[in-house]
Amino acid sequence: MxxxxxxxxxxxxxxxxxxxxxxTTAVARTWRRFARRHGLDAEEILRTSHGHRTAETVARHAPSGADVDAETAWLVAQDVADTTGxxxxxxxxxxxxxxxxxxxxxxxxxxxxxxxxxxxxxxxxxxxxxxxxxxxxxxxxxxxxxxxxxxxxxxxxxxxxxxxxxxxxxxxxxxxxxxxxxxxxxxxxxxxxxxxxxxxxxxxxxxxxxxxxxxxxxxxxxxxxxxxxx
Structure with missing residues (x-):
């Protein structure tokens, strides 16, 4: 009703x-770049990332041994540079x-x-x-x-x-x-x-x-x- x-x-x-x-489109582009960078499932990352801080999503999905702080900084730089759409x-x-x-x-x-x-x-x-x-x-x-x-x-x-x-x-x-x-x-x-x-x-x-x-x-x-x- x-x-x-x-x-x-x-x-x-x-x-x-x-x-x-x-x-939506800008966020998807950034997480897909991250997924390709590490051979991860982009759709799974996109399914679970919305509403969470970038560092938390990186920590959840990054391969073992990855530098979470460095990867987060890389992702944020990608996001800041890409506001198309x-x-x-x-x-x-x-x-x-x-x-x-x-x-x-x-x-x-x-x-x-x-x-x-x-x-x-x-x-x-x-x-x-x-x-x-x-x-x-x-x-x-x-x-x-x-x-x-x-x-x-x-x-x-x-x-x-x-x-x-x-x-x-x-x-x-x-x-x-x-x-x-x-x-x-x-x-x-x-x-x-x-x-x-x-x-x-x-x-x-x-x-x-x-x-x-x-x-x-x-x-x-x-x-x-x-x-x-x-």
């Missing part, structure tokens, strides 16, 4: 890749333009330089509160990034809505005590019981007189609690 879902919250927190920015998710620019800069934050598993490059390539301006892989000790699904963003905005994490597209990010948002909203097609177990929108075009946000945000998700789908797909 697709009906408007409305929330009143203190701030909005956004993942980047797959949520505000469509970097990076575009904004539909509706992202319009939604962000309605938000006061002190009422939203970016929380991404990308490093700070890469986040800046991809946001710029997509024509989006990062907010003052941007939490990247460089700013946390533990990446998603750990809630540190979302807790840090809420603290820097001066609001409780429970008073925020988090827009995410990947299981690791949705789990991180839940663990932080925030209300996650799924952006895009993911409907696996991490999405159970959550609202989902196909992209950001159906999302509307308005600032109330009390400073809180009235958030409406038009044509949203409420995912079943019994979802079991991967």
């Amino acid at each position: 697709k009906t408007p879902h409305t929330f009143t919250v203190q701030a909005l927190l956004f993942d980047m890749d797959g949520t505000l920015v469509d970097s 990076v575009v904004a998710v539909p509706g992202a620019a319009e939604l962000l333009a309605t938000l006061p800069p002190d009422r939203w934050a970016l929380v991404t598993s990308a490093g700070r330089e890469l986040a800046a490059r991809r946001m710029a390539a997509a024509g989006l301006t990062p907010p003052p509160v941007t939490v990247t892989a460089d700013d946390v000790a533990a990446g998603k699904p750990d809630p540190e990034g979302y807790l840090t963003a809420a603290r820097l905005l001066g609001v409780p994490a429970a008073g925020t809505v988090v827009f995410e597209d990947a299981p690791a990010g949705l789990d991180a948002a839940r663990a932080a005590g925030a209300r996650p909203v799924v952006v895009g097609p993911y409907s696996g177990t991490a999405a159970r019981g959550l609202s989902r929108v196909p992209d950001l075009r159906p999302v509307r946000a308005g600032l109330r007189d009390d400073g809180r945000i009235e958030l409406t998700l038009h044509a949203a789908t409420l995912l079943r609690e019994d979802v079991t797909s991967p």
Whole structure:
């Protein structure tokens, strides 16, 4: 059933890749280069890498004896240099333009330089509160990034809505005590019981007189609690 879902919250927190920015083709090119470099299965890496920090994915898939730090630096350099095809998710620019800069934050598993490059390539301006892989000790699904963003905005994490597209990010948002909203097609177990929108075009946000945000998700789908797909 697709009906408007409305929330009143203190701030909005956004993942980047797959949520505000469509970097799918650029990400795939980089991981395929890494796979060829080491004779690995690129599709398996792509299946498990989304939403995680690069270093964590390298550590998971690199051959025994590989220098994880050096390989991570190589991958990041590849990503920073290749933003061809990076575009904004539909509706992202319009939604962000309605938000006061002190009422939203970016929380991404990308490093700070890469986040800046991809946001710029997509024509989006990062907010003052941007939490990247460089700013946390533990990446998603750990809630540190979302807790840090809420603290820097001066609001409780429970008073925020988090827009995410990947299981690791949705789990991180839940663990932080925030209300996650799924952006895009993911409907696996991490999405159970959550609202989902196909992209950001159906999302509307308005600032109330009390400073809180009235958030409406038009044509949203409420995912079943019994979802079991991967």
